[in-house]
Amino acid sequence: MKVLILPDLQAAIARAADIIVKTVQTKPDAVLGLATGGTMLPLYDELAHRHRAGKVSFASTTSFNLDEYIGLSPEHPCSYHHYMQQAFFDHVDIDPARTHLPKGDASDPQAAADDYEARISDAGGIDLQLLGIGQNGHIGFNEPTASLGSRTRIKTLTRSTREANQRYFRSFDETPQYAITTGVATILESRKCLLIATGAAKAEAVARMIEGPLAAVCPASALQLHKRATVVLDAEAAEQLA
Numbered sequence: 001m002k003v004l005i006l007p008d009l010q011a012a013i014a015r016a017a018d019i020i021v022k023t024v025q026t027k028p029d030a031v032l033g034l035a036t037g038g039t040m041l042p043l044y045d046e047l048a049h050r051h052r053a054g055k056v057s058f059a060s061t062t063s064f065n066l067d068e069y070i071g072l073s074p075e076h077p078c079s080y081h082h083y084m085q086q087a088f089f090d091h092v093d094i095d096p097a098r099t100h101l102p103k104g105d106a107s108d109p110q111a112a113a114d115d116y117e118a119r120i121s122d123a124g125g126i127d128l129q130l131l132g133i134g135q136n137g138h139i140g141f142n143e144p145t146a147s148l149g150s151r152t153r154i155k156t157l158t159r160s161t162r163e164a165n166q167r168y169f170r171s172f173d174e175t176p177q178y179a180i181t182t183g184v185a186t187i188l189e190s191r192k193c194l195l196i197a198t199g200a201a202k203a204e205a206v207a208r209m210i211e212g213p214l215a216a217v218c219p220a221s222a223l224q225l226h227k228r229a230t231v232v233l234d235a236e237a238a239e240q241l242a
């Protein structure tokens, strides 16, 4: 695992954007694994900025997002479909037909999950998987104790994850209980992984991911197995590293 510690949020985002832009410049038809959440918002802003400046085109890329809430339609303002549209897709030249998210409103979510896994494979696998980390060590919605061999499937969200995500909903009860997420094994098959963590709230999870034992109780620790995983941190997120 390559760990890059940058002095502040801005520098961390710029470094992560450099890695993504370089990947797309080297392979214009790269398959990108995308993530949502607060950490990614400044990154998508930066990528959109670089696109507008003519430094990068996403026109030939394909994307697969990590996860989507079950029970929310793509139009729901709290869905990850909506997030991606607002945060990134509307601001760059990516072909909407080549953007993919799990179908959270499918009548058979497990069939939708199986189909999603097959689509990733049909696309040739993911070249660069972007990841955030939950305060409980989750990646995607692979919550603590998720199988390290897991594939795309339905996951029950832990109370702590629902509490962390409640800020986007009107109440805790309205915060979805289930999601479709790509699995830990799906993530590990990506040719490169890029995990970004910023802010002191992530420091403990970051230390467990990098310096703790490889264990399902901290799904992000599975990145210790990956041959080409890069972790980009700001100083606050790195503050509990030895």
Ligand code: F6R
Binding pocket: 034, 035, 036, 037, 038, 039, 040, 066, 067, 131, 132, 133, 134, 135, 138, 139, 140, 141
């Ligand atoms: C989102 C996702 C999650 C987030 C994580 C961190 O697609 O897969 O694992 O990356 O929950 O979220 P933020 O950045 O909001 O702290």
